[in-house]
Amino acid sequence: MIRYDRFTKAYGAHTAVDGLSVDIPAGSVVALLGPNGSGKTTSIKAAAGLVRPTSGDVRLGAERRPATEAEARRLCSFLPQRVSFPDALTGREVVEFYRRMRGVPGDATDRVMKFASLNGAGNRAVGTYSGGMTQRLGLAVAMLPDAEILLLDEPTAALDPDGLCAFYGLVEARRRSGRTVFFSSHQLGDVERLADLIVILIEGRLAATLTSSELAAKLADRGVMRVRMGQRVTALLERVREIAPGARWIGDDLMVPGPTAVRLGALDAIRAAGGAIEGLSAEEGRLDEFYRSIVGGAR
């Protein structure tokens, strides 16, 4: 549905996206994941037709129209990262304007206002809205047309709890009706919760394409187990390090990094050494470490 073919975008000497080739299949919910400045926004905007490729192209739909054509944008509905609207308009006027622009029937306005929990504020000027309300209004505009593709740039970054709720509902609804959702995020929670497929972009290059469970596994492998001991047991660290070389003390807690199998072995080793385990917790691997590992691995 969205096909990036060696999409490259350079701003002067800085290359924001470098040779991105990826196919976002129809009917899927795909997350674009990556650290800040990795080219996520540029890639999403290219699909929305806002950014012209320096080389390569981005094509939409079955007809493979270039995204920069106005006709291609009919397939899309796009929500920018931080949307803003003229202060002097009411929320309803904003939605009405975009509704007419998209040629959506008149009853849509009330529906999307209600969906974005803005039906009470519809006749208030946008200038009086909070940041979260403004973003919700953006969401309402984005969901006006039942477009083939819903493109969202960091949708959860500026949303308040009401907005998040609406956003999750919107993605689920689109998933059910077989639409394509492509959104960028740097927050793991959204990605794991929503995405069927995760495209990882690092420093402008495609780093990996993973399913949601693959990602979970990879992250788990980079997790850390924290074992709370009543007291430090001498020589315990050496024993554990035979299994998990990265283990170390933090206060009276023993930190054991590594995949699940390693952790289980470490627990056995602790018990064998006669350590009294008072508590146990696990942290998933952090994304930045994950990114670093991918980049390191690639090099």
Added chain:
Amino acid sequence: MMGLIWLCARHELLLAARSRWLQWFAVIFAGLALLVAGSGYVLSGGYGLQDFARTAVSLVQLVLLIVPLAALVFGSLTLSPDRGAAELLYAQPVPRWAILAGRVIGLFLALAAAELLGFGVAGLAVQYYSGPSGASQFLAVVALSLALTAVFLAIAAALASGEPGRRARALAMSLVVWFVAVILFDLAALGVASMLRSGAASRVLMTAALVNPVDAGRTGAYMAIEGTSAFGAASLALLRFAGGERAVAALVTASLLLWTIVPAWVAARRLGRTDL
């Protein structure tokens, strides 16, 4: 497509009509026009000489100064695509040029309405003081004003369209354009003319008077208001140079048209090539 352009125009007009900026412009413009209309009467010591035509001449000065400035400032502030709003707007399935055209039309309507209001108020005042006459001259000033509004909105669009998120820069450039169009160009033309032999100097000045949209507007308006007496013998020289009064009218119109169409085309092209 026309429906969508009109939708954008209507939207922009809505924004403009609600903007403090435009409301102030309408008030200030009406005030200045009234002042111009009234001051002639006061200056003449109540001799009642300030009829429509005379007011029109004074209003031309006001129009030449204020209208380009207002169109440039308002246009560059409004049309400069800022992040957030422009991203959403230009992601709609409408060509960018059509959205831009709609916005420029909306701004034009708003500014034109404010100007009409000002002229109307001044006209009522003049009528009160000295009775109606010379309405066609007065309408010539209105036409001049509308033409300059279109010209400088188009220029503002051209300046603003390539600078997403750089509103201050677009504003600064439009102020430079204003200064050049209103003063520097004429100074340069006069300076060059003063160094040439009189035949060449005349040609330079007469060309200059048609090339710069502000000068073209002034030339056209004065000749429309005062006929061939507008610039004394210079009118005759100009008529001879251009080939008659119809030719002057055509050249003035062509100049103003070109100064609208070309910048508008540049604006659409720049906007089309800009990454938002």
Added chain:
Amino acid sequence: MSVPRIALATLLAATLLPVPADAQVGDDAQPPSTGALEGRPEPGRTSPLQSLVDAAAPGDRIVVPAGTYEGDLLIDKAISLVGDGRPVLRGSGTGSVVRIRAAGATIEGFDIDGRRGGDLGRDTSGVHVAAPRATIRDCRIRDALFGIYLRESDDAVLEGNTIVGIPDRPPGEVGSGIHIWNSQRYRVTGNQIVGTRDGMYIQSSSHGVIRGNRARDLRYGLHYMFSDDNLFEDNSFETGAAGAALMYSERITFRRNRFLRNRGFASVGLLLKECDDLVAEDNLMADNARGIFLEGSHRNSFRRNIVAMSDIAVVIYDSSRTNVFEDNAFVGNLSPLSLVGRRTDTRFAGNYWSDHGEPDLDGDGIAERPYRLSNVFDHLRGNLTAADLFAQGMAARALGAAERAFPVLDAVPVLDERPLARMPRLADVPDVTPAPEPAAEARTTSLWPAVMVMAGAFVLIAGGRSPLGRRAGAQGGAA
């Protein structure tokens, strides 16, 4: 987007006026025809009144009853021909309608119709006079090439006549309203002249009095040459290509005249070319392209005049010497002075300049700083006509401002050393009487400002109302 410019184009096309082909002020002195004087009209073209005149004795007073009398008439005796109930003398259309050839004749109270006929070269007139001491009083002359023509006719009296030119005929094909050639000591008072070539054409005729006449809608109100010691009082010269153009003459006095709305491209309220020792006092020169024009004219004196609403108040060629402007009021002119040449010894003192804006701190009625009439731009435009195109632009003003800051730019300024701080009361200057306007036109034009106000307000108010929310809002309410 193209609508406003199309409107402009039509407006420009519609309102650019055609250039009068020969409206340039020049010394196109017209010598009278050298042909023989018109004498007795041919049979068949003779007025039925001719027999009355022929039968009368010198000194007789003939009263003509109301009616229309067709044909031309020769008056060759010192008689008085007086109309009772405005009889109409309808000429033959081939020559002058009334020909006065005897000294001391009077014609009074007639409507005279020239029937648009005759020959400029033979001076075809409504009333043609070639004899001394003629009196023409209270006659209405229309459709004649010349209205009243005085040829070598001293001591004539023209009183209270109305002369209306031939409509729709170009100025080159008609004569003047009152044409005076080589006729001394005339008195021209209370006449109205409309739509002829020149209002009054006066050549080589001195010691006359021209008082209380009004000439409008013509080429030159007064066209005047080689005539000295004449007195002009209380006349109006309006809406011509020039108000009064005076050449090669001396010792003329202008008092309380009005020079109004003379706006041809070379128009002047009062133009003097090689005229010396003229005195102009208490005149009103308003709404002219140029107020006063001096070329090669010396020792002229302008006092207590109002020069208002001109593009240029005074044009002076440096060929003019020792002229004086005192106690005048210059009001609302776009530019005070255009100096052609390098410098002038014209004296400006004690005038009021409405654009001066300098305060009068000590309250003596004189502004604290001298008024500067000249500027760099004027030097340029004085020598380069095309610069006039920029005279009303900001650049010209910027130059003026720069010069005030850096006086070095204009080494020999023209100054009024003691400009008045306030508009003086000039009680003898006549008021403006507004030009009559057709009532119907007034009614239609007066709607424009109101329409504009309403249109502007409507767009702003309706534009600020939301068209976008209303429909859905209504639907939302219904649901």
